[in-house]
Amino acid sequence: MITKSQTSGQGNEDSLSTSAHAESFKASLQQTNNQRLDDSSGQQIRVRLDGISKTPLISLQQYLKGNASGVFVKEENGEPGSEQFMFIRGLSAPLFTKQDVYGLQPVVYLNGTPLTQENAYSYYIQRYDFNKLGSGTNLLAALDINNIGSIEVLKTPADIATLGPLATNGAIWITTKVAQPSAKPVINFDSYVGILSTPKIRTVNAAYENDFRKRYYDAYATPEQMAAYPVYVANQYDKNYYGPSNWNAIYFRSKPVYYVGFGINGGHDRASYRFNISDTKDQNFDNTQLDRYAVTFGMNMLPLKWLTISSNINAARTDRDRNKSLRDRFAETRFVPDLANPLSPNREAYQVYLDKYRTAIDDNKNNAITGDFSATANFRNLQLKTQLSIDYEESLRDVFWGSDLMDGNSFISTYYGLAQRTSVKNTIRYTIPLVNNRHQIRLEAGQSYLADFFKYDYIYGYNTPNDFIKIKSVLVNGSAYSNNDNIFAYPFSDNLKARLLSYYGRIGYSFKNIFNIDAVGRYDGYSSFSPTDRWLLTPVVAARLNIRELLPENGLFSTLALRGSWGTFGKLIQDSRFKLGPQYRVDLGYSDEPVIGGSGGYSGISQPYTFGWINRYYNWPFSEKLNIGIDLGWLNDRITLTADFYNNKDKNMIVPTPVASENGFSYKWVQGMAVQNTGLNLGVTADILQHAGGLSWQFFTNFNWNKNKLLKLPYDLNEIEYGDMKLEIGKSTDSYWVFENQGMIHTASDIPAGRTNTDGSVSPMTFGGTIPFSVGDPLWTDVNDDGVIDKSDKVLKGHFMPVYTGGIGSTFSFRNFNLDFMFYYALGQQLLNQLTSTKLDFINGENSRDISSVKEITFWQQTFDYNAYPLYNPWSGVIPYRADQDLFLEDAGFLKLRYATLGYDLASLDYFKKKRIPKMLVYVTGTNLFTITKFSGGDPEQVNYRGAYTGYTLPLVTSYSLGVKINF
Known part of the structure; x- marks a missing residue:
């Protein structure tokens, strides 16, 4: 065994053997880790x-x-x-x-x-x-x-x-x-x-959109509303909208x-x-x-x-x-x-x-x-x-x-x-x-x-x-x-x-x-x-x-x-x-803009009313x-x-x-x-x-x-x-605040009773105290039984954070082969299917300048079965397809195969032994291979920080790769 003093001439009192130094290194470096109790x-x-x-x-x-x-x-x-x-x-x-x-x-x-x-x-x-x-x-x-x-x-x-x-x-x-x-x-x-695997989707064109909307127009539209039928859906001779729906060939390249x-x-x-x-x-x-x-x-x-x-x-x-x-x-x-x-x-x-x-x-x-x-x-x-x-x-x-x-x-x-x-x-x-x-x-x-x-x-x-x-x-x-x-x-x-x-x-x-x-x-x-x-x-x-x-x-x-x-x-x-x-800021400006001031020719500052009072x-x-x-x-x-x-x-x-x-x-x-x-x-x-x-x-x-x-x-x-x-108090902090959906008003007799008037007569139930319910509207639970549906009737339901999560995996080895895989699961959470709500609420989204109504190129795909939802009157003032109702709450639990990899170490072959190569692992890997879920839309993982599924994001794609790890 060669000591440090023999190679450098350093004194014996400060020398350690090579192996002793290695152990000292290892022990000392371990001490650099977190000092737990x-x-x-x-x-x-x-x-x-x-x-x-x-x-x-x-x-x-x-x-x-x-x-x-x-x-x-x-x-x-x-x-x-x-x-x-x-x-x-x-x-x-x-x-x-x-x-x-x-x-x-x-x-x-x-x-x-x-x-x-x-x-x-x-x-x-x-x-x-x-x-x-x-x-x-x-x-x-x-x-x-x-x-x-x-x-x-x-x-x-x-x-x-x-x-x-x-x-x-x-x-x-x-x-x-x-x-x-x-x-x-x-x-x-x-x-x-x-390489990425192209997802399987069903593309649609304006013919599908026309069939989808026609059900509502036939049931509820007035002549004025029929006359306002969107041009891109109405004009069946427009090949840009009624022609081949093959945008996916570019988007999912x-x-x-x-x-x-x-x-x-x-x-x-x-x-x-x-x-x-x-x-x-x-x-x-x-x-x-x-x-x-x-x-x-x-x-x-x-x-x-x-x-x-x-x-x-x-x-x-x-x-x-x-x-x-x-x-x-x-x-x-x-x-x-x-x-x-x-x-x-x-x-x-x-x-x-x-x-x-x-x-x-x-x-x-x-x-x-x-x-x-x-x-x-x-x-x-x-x-x-x-x-x-x-x-x-x-x-x-x-x-x-x-x-x-x-x-x-x-x-x-x-x-x-x-x-x-x-x-x-x-x-x-x-x-x-x-x-x-x-x-x-x-x-x-x-x-x-x-x-x-x-x-x-x-x-x-x-x-x-x-x-x-x-x-x-x-x-x-x-x-x-x-x-x-x-x-x-x-x-x-x-x-x-x-x-x-x-x-x-x-x-x-x-x-x-x-x-x-x-x-x-x-x-x-x-x-x-x-x-x-x-x-x-x-x-x-x-x-x-x-x-x-x-x-x-x-x-x-x-x-x-x-x-x-x-x-x-x-x-x-x-x-x-x-x-x-307490602070002051420019709070006198354009609507919906947080900080752009517009004083109308006069300079001014105000307290930060939009942010709230600070102690x-x-x-x-x-x-x-x-x-x-x-x-x-x-x-x-x-x-x-x-x-x-x-x-x-x-x-x-x-x-x-x-x-x-x-x-x-x-x-x-x-x-x-x-x-x-x-x-x-x-x-x-x-x-x-x-x-x-x-x-x-x-x-x-x-x-x-x-x-x-x-x-x-x-x-x-x-x-x-x-x-x-x-x-x-006593409820979870990740619950949705929604109306409870009880079905649909099919006839006038289905309209629940509202408030009692001064003359003793009873008015039909209203939304917000001013909009009367009518045929084609949803039935929402009147929680406080006051004859008015408003925010006091919304209830806390579900969780946008999972209750149960975990992973299950294994590593198999046989001679020079190895197989690794891992499943990932999350259960007990719900998501708010805002994408489906937006598509069903097409009347309020049409011609709107609300950014949540923007139609991406991915709008042209079938993401849900519209026959699975009630045929509400989309022109109703109660906004029947509003997102804040449990009609759009879905079970978002899932089990996903995150990855599977199969490898073979070539280092045991005679050629590589002669070359003294200790490791030459060749492997193939697949990621995001499949997902098991009850969710009717896309990937249940892809919800925003408040649990809303909007469909605006890119998918977590399946991929296949070939790799090598070599030590020499």
Whole structure:
């Protein structure tokens, strides 16, 4: 065995053998992982990466979906690079707006670096919330699965005790592959190429639309309404609408996806390095795609046997080609044109429309770089560690749509945004062994400082001089700014800063390997709260009892441990408005525009009536978390089970509360809301068959149950209403607020009785007190029995978040063959089929400038059976096909085969043995292979953040790929 001193001449007192150094590296690097309390020291079930590393998935959310216990992923849109959201252990607050979704996301750590989160403050200048301003690219799509060594989900109080308020919504702990000493450099090559499978749809043309509408016109239309029959449906000689409906040949044109990655690992026992570079292309239909270029470099050094220094840099560039959706374009331009005639379903006519994009610009780019530097010193029972981390995310978008696309006008916009996070963390740990190490006392103290900075600059304008001028330029004349080219434009700029300073202390005790108990006290200060209420003191306690140590050696269980932890954690808020107190803004402007002022020749400011009244002081919301768990193992842990019961109560949260109308405000932002989440997380792994060179079978599954309910509202209110939402004490926060449909009024005698008049006569039931019900109208339940159908008759029903979620998978191995597959399921949720509601409500949508009535090219497909719905009078003033009724609530439970992959390792063949190639895996993979569901429309996964299925998004496509993984 060759020692370091023999090769370098260094003194023996500072030298270790090569193998000893390798073990020192391994032990030291493990200490860089999250310092959990002993609540989690039992069975740790990490996310299985073998299967998903062979699939063409590109985002962290996709890696976790179905693979991680306690995590639910919403993947509304299959468009490459689009935003996706995660929720750990349920919905801890109501989703009043899209901004609320961002505040409930877990924090993601990369090698101990807390990655910056998306901030939703730009939504305040948006008219629509379909897409966030800027590139709208998922920041977590920058992570390359082939560079990730492990992913863990941290969710118990003991898991996140030392992470504090950042991890109140849970944490995803990612460790990249670690540089390891090697006698010679180890090179790895990973690649796949795949193709998308075109979905099977039934296209239709105006003949189908005519048959669909004729039923209603024959039953209810007046001569005036017949005369207003849409021209594109009435004119049967128009080949653009009555000709072939073959638009799908262009829209669903299949495109390849691919990945190419190259890595090298090397170094010696004192210093090692790892380098990886990759190029990924992910595509979907409508000519959408995402190109990702990623580079990673990591280095570990042992300058002294007691000192470990580690450094990692991860950088990525993403370019995104977005969809050609009319709705998304109208949302960006804030202008909805005449929608009388939709796009033609004819292929040639649709191509003419697409050709108009040839002069357009829609560039969406993201730059990301994450770096960390850490130093760990170990002196027997004393450990000192410091870490400096930086995460920088940059989003850029340039848009130009010419006059051909804008009905003679043109549109430009430019967006630059950045999110920057800097953090410093220092810890000191000291272990005191007592009585021959039978007893142990652990002492630890830590300090961290985190600084966030968000900024955006955005400008949009109309009517460029011609289609060749595609940028907005501003001239500077002295201290004044003048507009060049007379382009009418609106500039916006905003920035947000937040600082979090934390201190914590920990004391722990353990007896042998039988009993452990730890307590942590934290003191956190956050700049986004009122100056008088920025600090919060919180405790965490965790204990573990290893019952297996008390049982006979050859007992039934190889692992048997009970765990428990409880703690309180502060909740951060993203919005800086609440630290400023009462505010003023321009609230005198154009209708439906949030911030464009129009003073009519007079300048003016007003209170933010549309946003609501803000108090002067706000303090910390907080979360009380309880977790009780058990770890079981049989047959030397060939079979393991981990079960956790949790009860989380999020308290003192800010909620919009109604106020007297004479104040001018619709509501007031008040603290005092509490939400409870109760549930169970279950994980099982089993090595059912273990035969070297023969058949092996590994089985894994996770099951999750979650139930949430509203516990408390400010001022001891029992319920509140906000827009189309209602919250009620004791009910879940993810319920739909809908009318209960009881059928249809076929004859005048079916019309229920309404209010009693002063003369004793009884009027027919009315809608809203003014619109009488008539034949052809729906029957809705009069809950309060007052003879009037209004919002007081709406009830809370269903859940847009699933009650049960999980994944089921297996790995089979036979000689050099391996087969991996995984199913993903979600049950107990409903979706609101807004797509079907919009199509049935065609009268109110016709000629409307409501953006929800926009007819995309995908309008020309059959998405439902119209004979399955009642034949209401679509001209009725009660709006019979309104979406807010349980007629459109559908069971959205599903079981999906996420992936299946079959591989063969060629390294065992004589040729590759001679070449000394240890691994050459060739594999084929299929993703999103099938879905079993009762839902009558498309994919039940593709619902928005409030559970509405609109049909506007691109599908989660089936793909097939061929790949190879080589080490040499």
